[in-house]
Amino acid sequence: QVQLQESGPGLVKPSQTLSLTCIVSGGSISSGGYYWNWIRQHPGKGLEWIGYIYYSGSAYYNPSLMSRVTISVDTSKNQFSLKLNSVTAADTAVYYCARSLRTGWFDPWGQGTLVTVSS
């Protein structure tokens, strides 16, 4: 079955760019039909959808983060990535990647990776 795994630095300095990658195994991003998402969870808080990308490269972002977010896809490596620039302490969170239909549910999820923004 499809599995997702996040990777990237666990510590980012304020004002710098947070970069994470989600590696997909057990299925091909290029097969289409699914959207590939980033979701975050601030410590002790709820879930926040960041955005998604389709295998074609078409992406859509949460309007609250749109000015700072870029999601890209590399179908040759079967992975997709998140970049969030100009980070502050408020961006400290566990970041998850997950698969979905466009208006559907998220499944499966990656295990999540904690990113701390601190100098």
Place this chain on the structure above:
Amino acid sequence: QSVLTQPPSVSGAPGQRVTISCTGSSSNIGAGFAVHWYQQLPGTAPKFLIYDNNNRPSGVPDRFSGSKSDTSASLAITGLQAEDEADYYCQSYDSSLSGSVFGGGTKLTVL
């Protein structure tokens, strides 16, 4: 401030039934978009629990059920067990945002 509203906490004794509400608006649940539910145990990723309002993925016990009406939805858990103690989140699609939205989460305590 989450787009979907859930009670912060609910509790119940083992064997009892509890419900968790999820209230939305005319741009999400009220617009006909389906509601999905997740269970999150401490330190783990959310687990897919209910999809399309009232459907259980394979492996989810039939003690868990969902319903939807107008601009709200509910998750019901019957025969409460200690292992059900977790955070529960509802999720839907919002046409104003053109993206997914979550509830703020509800912490279930099994007394």
